[in-house]
Amino acid sequence: MDQENKNQLNDVQSQIFDRISKNDINGFKQLITQLKGSVDFVDNDGMTPLQHACCKGNREAVQILLDMGADINFNKHGADYTPLHFAALSGNTEVCRLVLDAGINPNSLNSVSRTASQMAAFVGNHSCVETINNYVPRTGLEYYTRPQGQHKEPLILPALLDAFHQFVIEINLHPVRIALNLQSLGLVKHLPGLKKALEHMCEKEMKKTNDVNELMAFKFHYLRWIVGEVMRCEEQCKAQRKEKSSEGEGGKHDFIELFIKRVLKENKLGQLDYLEFTLRDCVREFPFRECTVFRRVVSELAAKDPHPALFVFRNAINGHRSFADETCYCSSCGNEKPDKKCSKCKQVKYCDRECQRLHWFMHKKTCARPTSNVTASTSTSAVREPIDTAELQEELAKMATS
Ligand SMILES: [Zn+2]
Ligand SMILES: [Zn+2]
Numbered sequence: 001m002d003q004e005n006k007n008q009l010n011d012v013q014s015q016i017f018d019r020i021s022k023n024d025i026n027g028f029k030q031l032i033t034q035l036k037g038s039v040d041f042v043d044n045d046g047m048t049p050l051q052h053a054c055c056k057g058n059r060e061a062v063q064i065l066l067d068m069g070a071d072i073n074f075n076k077h078g079a080d081y082t083p084l085h086f087a088a089l090s091g092n093t094e095v096c097r098l099v100l101d102a103g104i105n106p107n108s109l110n111s112v113s114r115t116a117s118q119m120a121a122f123v124g125n126h127s128c129v130e131t132i133n134n135y136v137p138r139t140g141l142e143y144y145t146r147p148q149g150q151h152k153e154p155l156i157l158p159a160l161l162d163a164f165h166q167f168v169i170e171i172n173l174h175p176v177r178i179a180l181n182l183q184s185l186g187l188v189k190h191l192p193g194l195k196k197a198l199e200h201m202c203e204k205e206m207k208k209t210n211d212v213n214e215l216m217a218f219k220f221h222y223l224r225w226i227v228g229e230v231m232r233c234e235e236q237c238k239a240q241r242k243e244k245s246s247e248g249e250g251g252k253h254d255f256i257e258l259f260i261k262r263v264l265k266e267n268k269l270g271q272l273d274y275l276e277f278t279l280r281d282c283v284r285e286f287p288f289r290e291c292t293v294f295r296r297v298v299s300e301l302a303a304k305d306p307h308p309a310l311f312v313f314r315n316a317i318n319g320h321r322s323f324a325d326e327t328c329y330c331s332s333c334g335n336e337k338p339d340k341k342c343s344k345c346k347q348v349k350y351c352d353r354e355c356q357r358l359h360w361f362m363h364k365k366t367c368a369r370p371t372s373n374v375t376a377s378t379s380t381s382a383v384r385e386p387i388d389t390a391e392l393q394e395e396l397a398k399m400a401t402s
Helices: 003-021 025-034 049-056 059-067 083-090 093-101 116-122 126-133 138-145 158-169 175-184 188-206 214-241 254-264 274-284 292-302 309-318 353-367 389-401
Strands: none
Touching: 003 025, 003 049, 025 059, 049 059, 049 083, 049 093, 059 093, 083 093, 083 116, 083 126, 093 126, 116 126, 126 309, 138 158, 138 188, 158 175, 158 188, 158 214, 175 188, 175 214, 175 254, 175 353, 188 214, 214 254, 214 274, 214 292, 214 309, 254 274, 254 353, 274 292, 274 309, 292 309
């Protein structure tokens, strides 16, 4: 390569770094097509474009670089930060997912012996911590898409591998979210195989010879339990309906609704809610009683005035949030930072209309009440469209009469 060509390349490279640092995605796209040669080049700090894009939390740029064959293990950075370390610091969970999907080793240490997840915890990016800690490589799940032993059919259809993967790595452990995921991922008709696969995954995790991840074993057991509970609802609905199809409008299943109602129903004070009840059963059925996570959960649930079981589970699996946690959650499915709220009382927040609809049977009891002794929610941040309660009521009335 003669000097002129070399200078030109260096010029393109430095412009690429510049566009990434300015989050100028269009400029970046334009330049990257002019690039001749590998995308694994470095700036003066030894950082590649991929590391810079991860650092910026720029999902689109990261995707483009990975598609162009960026090597996730290429590392000339002085402090040994992998792209995942940078993604974890950026706070963007989608970027973390992209590099995890590309096969990065989440246990890689930087020069001060910290993993990416530890770095995320250090700066309070808790969703990134959860995304990384809950991650399971897709290839580890392929086993379940092949027939094993005497069986002719696999537990999970190969076409459902992606859905199965999404289901397993979900960080929101709320049973309503789990049930909604079963529906949206198209796993609803494959519950028995899914339950068996999760049971096997739990056992396999605990029987590993090294690097046993008790927390993941407990999570798989928990997911299996919820799938089992949804199956019980399915049985009950079937028994009531006999031959009618279970699938309603828009692929909604009556037993998913039944399960969600059970979970969201709050009993009068002093009566144990279904959710509390079933989660305690779930702990009782955990087969590995010697492990730390089991003992910890049991002792927390046995304490005087224990936290709700779901809270105990969440803390056990995802860890305590190490800073004052002011995050708000969807009143229905527990998703973080929902951006809609009930237009009437403005007290409860939801991801969307569907979440509001599912919660309405409980919320209607308190929604209309005067809220003089409750300070109206002052945080109006991130609320885009309030959901019109009157409109919803009308809609529900229509549904009830049709
Ligand atoms: Zn929700
Ligand atoms: Zn309300």
